Amino acid sequence: MSYTSSPMTEAMYYILLALMNPNHGYQLMAAIEQVSNGRIKMGPGTLYGVLTRLQKDEMIVILNDDGRRKTYAITEDGRTALNVEYKRLKDMIQDGVILEERS
Template identity: 75%
Template structure:
């Protein structure tokens, strides 16, 4: 079933990107910072809210739960949704090409 909930939030995008390698909460916070080149700093409250939503939407699953920590992984549906979002963002950047060079005279 394809993801049809519209554009992703920045937090959703980076969580999915970080979950290209399965991970658990604390390490996931660091992975998100790495894949965003430090632009996205996510706290535990935000992270677990996003994880819950992504799980509900079928974009991620829990692949290991030892009672202390849960390891999450992206699903095939999640990978497709992430690629669709990536392509949407690329198209938006390309649409904004008219802005390139606008401030060069200043």
């Protein structure tokens, strides 16, 4: 796996999560909004910048490029990185239990 930085940015996390089903850019923006329950509305500048980085880090690939739109998909490395980040986030939530104990 090329990607070694952690933690992931929120944009990277949600793009990888949305790419569990291959998508192209415009559909991907809607899928991100859907998987985040409306919390994340990603613009094209952020989306395409992060897609370029994820491609460079080999976490996504282009499945199809018809000249007008590219369809992206998550790779095994991307799935592994997403799972590592998901576990890290879950651990952070678990660590925060102390807040409930002190309320």
